[in-house]
């Protein structure tokens with residue numbers, strides 16, 4: 001990541017302040033790297049202080065300073081404290097990328113009320129808390145802003161992950177709504193919907209399902225976190241200044257062809 005080619009020039013984010021949630025691993029880590037190398041001042045958060053420490057020292061070894069604040073996005077007080085640190089440290093915020101999130105694979109019929117709620121809390125309510133806090137900051141400081149929400153491709157549902165399909169659809173329609181409501185505040189709101197991307201998060205999926213993931217799109221491969229990071233850079237930056245309320249699917253064409261069963265394909269559909 002310290003060397004990989006970046007599609008955009010290195011001034012696009014020079015001195016911009018960007019908050020990326022969930023930056024310690026996977027797509028978030030690629031985002032932190034690509035933004036730092038593009039000249040941005042990067043702030044990130046996550047629940048695990050150890051993972052954030054490892055990220056901070058990895059970036060520091062290459063001369064990039066990152067502010068990494070342990071924060072659970074489901075905790076409104078922690079989110080408020082995170083946002084309070086940014087003006088102090090960097091004076092402003094230009095872009096928020098809501099990447100933190102996740103779920104577990106399970107048949108909808110077996111989900112407990114608490115399990116379903118945990119995924120809604122994490123992906124819908126946590127993301128909303130970050131979005132609203134950022135928007136209030138931009139309103140109160142009379143400065144422009146941009147939000148990118150990392151969601152998932154929900155057009156055909158997400159088999160074996162009904163909770164996250166519901167949460168991500170919620171984020172998409174929240175985004176479309178506030179893209180209009182917040183335009184008078186000069187805030188753009190867009191989503192990036194990754195297909196199946198090879199990250200640390202894959203560890204939570206059964207081997208039987210993982211073997212089939214490469215066939216979930218016509219490119220017959222998994223995506224790479226860097227491919228999602230570049231899409232977020234494009235849609236979050238001035239390079240897409242006339243775009244708001246949009247969903248950019250980065251899924252190798254998976255919304256058109258391919259099947260994804262997060263727990264493996266049931267016998268009923270085999271053959």
Ligand SMILES: CCCCC/C=C/C(=O)SCCNC(=O)CCNC(=O)[C@H](O)C(C)(C)COP(=O)(O)OP(=O)(O)OC[C@H]1O[C@@H](n2cnc3c(N)ncnc32)[C@H](O)[C@@H]1OP(=O)(O)O
Pocket residue numbers: 101102103104105106112113114115116118119122152158161164196197199201202204262
């Ligand atoms: C979208 C396309 C899918 C295919 C490709 C993969 C895409 C990815 O997104 S990979 C990135 C995934 N990364 C993660 O998922 C990491 C983050 N995930 C989590 O932190 C958790 O899964 C969580 C947020 C959903 C749950 O966190 P937490 O609130 O800390 O959970 P608790 O341990 O307190 O449990 C609450 C509730 O949920 C039930 N539960 C948790 N894990 C599972 C599981 N693996 N299977 C079944 N149920 C689970 C847990 O049992 C609790 O319910 P009750 O037992 O009823 O109290």
Ligand SMILES: NC(=O)C1=CN([C@@H]2O[C@H](COP(=O)(O)OP(=O)(O)OC[C@H]3O[C@@H](n4cnc5c(N)ncnc54)[C@H](OP(=O)(O)O)[C@@H]3O)[C@@H](O)[C@H]2O)C=CC1
Pocket residue numbers: 021022023024025026027028045046047048049051071072073074099100101102103122126150151152153193194195196197198199200201202
């Ligand atoms: N990989 C894929 O195929 C796909 C991924 N996505 C979504 O993209 C995003 C990134 O996923 P990916 O990189 O694959 O997964 P990872 O599990 O590697 O990354 C998720 C990151 O979010 C952080 N996080 C999770 N919950 C919280 C929370 N409540 N508060 C703060 N931080 C949190 C985690 O850190 P910590 O555990 O320390 O809190 C972790 O660093 C997620 O929203 C994911 O669901 C969507 C579609 C497909």
